[in-house]
Amino acid sequence: MIKYIFLFVTGLASIKGDLTPKDPFYDSLHYATLSNGDFQELQIEEDNQLYKTQAINLLSDLLTLYSQLIQEQQSKISDLKSTVDTNSRLIMDLETQLAYCQPISCRSFANQSGVFEIKVPQIEAFRAVCDAEIAGSGWMVIYRRTTDKDSSNFQRDWQTYENGFGDFDDDFFIGLKKLYYTLKSEPHELYVHLSNEYNETSFAHYDNFSIGNASESYMLKTLGKFSGDARDFMSNRIDGKFSTYDRDNDGVDSDNCASASVGAWWYKGACDRNMHERYLGNYNMWASGTPWPKYIASVQFMIRSKLD
Ligand SMILES: [Ca+2]
Numbered sequence: 001m002i003k004y005i006f007l008f009v010t011g012l013a014s015i016k017g018d019l020t021p022k023d024p025f026y027d028s029l030h031y032a033t034l035s036n037g038d039f040q041e042l043q044i045e046e047d048n049q050l051y052k053t054q055a056i057n058l059l060s061d062l063l064t065l066y067s068q069l070i071q072e073q074q075s076k077i078s079d080l081k082s083t084v085d086t087n088s089r090l091i092m093d094l095e096t097q098l099a100y101c102q103p104i105s106c107r108s109f110a111n112q113s114g115v116f117e118i119k120v121p122q123i124e125a126f127r128a129v130c131d132a133e134i135a136g137s138g139w140m141v142i143y144r145r146t147t148d149k150d151s152s153n154f155q156r157d158w159q160t161y162e163n164g165f166g167d168f169d170d171d172f173f174i175g176l177k178k179l180y181y182t183l184k185s186e187p188h189e190l191y192v193h194l195s196n197e198y199n200e201t202s203f204a205h206y207d208n209f210s211i212g213n214a215s216e217s218y219m220l221k222t223l224g225k226f227s228g229d230a231r232d233f234m235s236n237r238i239d240g241k242f243s244t245y246d247r248d249n250d251g252v253d254s255d256n257c258a259s260a261s262v263g264a265w266w267y268k269g270a271c272d273r274n275m276h277e278r279y280l281g282n283y284n285m286w287a288s289g290t291p292w293p294k295y296i297a298s299v300q301f302m303i304r305s306k307l308d
Contacts, residue, residue, distance in 0.1 A: 106139055113133055120182050128140050129144075140303050144166075144172055144298070145298065154263065157246045158247040161244050162177050176242060179211060180211055180214070188208075188210070188303045188304060190301065192230065194299050202230040207225045216241070220237050220241075221238070239268060241268075243256075243264060250268075252271055
């Protein structure tokens with residue numbers, strides 16, 4: 001076989017003389033005119049070159065495949081990052097919602113007295129006075145009135161009582177709206193602290209204090225069980241709506257209790273004495289006709305979540 005190839009190649013040698021190194025067929029004819037040994041070496045060399053080319057092509061294919069795999073993995077990583085980002089935002093949203101669902105009350109500032117920011121669901125955070133001295137820790141002061149002076153005006157209209165007013169360092173009312181949403185957020189107890197001119201104190205405690213919403217005129221709904229060394233002057237007002245001089249909800253047709261008795265309060269069919277009466281320049285107005293000890297010098301209403 002090789003002999004015939006050799007003769008074929010030898011025959012081609014005569015053609016080579018008519019070609020120059022620049023002709024396209026020159027190399028082929030040059031190879032064809034080689035000796036048999038040279039031809040075999042050339043064949044081996046060409047085979048090696050072919051293997052190299054095949055190896056390079058294979059390596060190129062592998063590189064292409066590897067590049068595709070890397071691109072696929074990068075795409076998957078990008079998708080995973082996107083998923084992680086989405087889930088992170090979701091977690092942050094849930095944490096925010098959770099924070100808004102979990103009330104921040106005076107219980108959050110155990111054993112501390114002062115002004116702190118409170119957050120209960122459905123309303124903006126607000127500042128409130130926490131008291132940890134009078135009846136243990138975790139109490140939020142919703143109303144304070146001292147009778148040693150008449151600087152604080154408790155004769156206010158409905159909107160003012162709804163929003164709250166006064167000075168945390170002195171006399172104030174937290175506001176019916178904040179009170180409603182705070183009491184709604186968790187079960188609360190109520191503690192009424194009284195002191196007289198001799199710094200003697202008494203208290204009234206109710207273990208389940210709640211009121212209605214704005215459309216119910218913040219009706220006094222529940223008080224729970226009463227205890228204390230003061231008299232219970234609140235229980236007979238359950239189901240009574242809150243009244244101000246410009247919002248008569250007292251159930252008394254012949255009178256406007258908040259105006260006549262000079263005090264916004266929960267009334268139920270009678271213009272009873274209350275804590276918001278106008279200060280008349282003496283302590284006796286508190287003693288006369290009220291169930292509280294004589295000469296009341298100050299009163300403070302406080303609420304506390306019943307949950308730990
Ligand atoms: Ca009336």
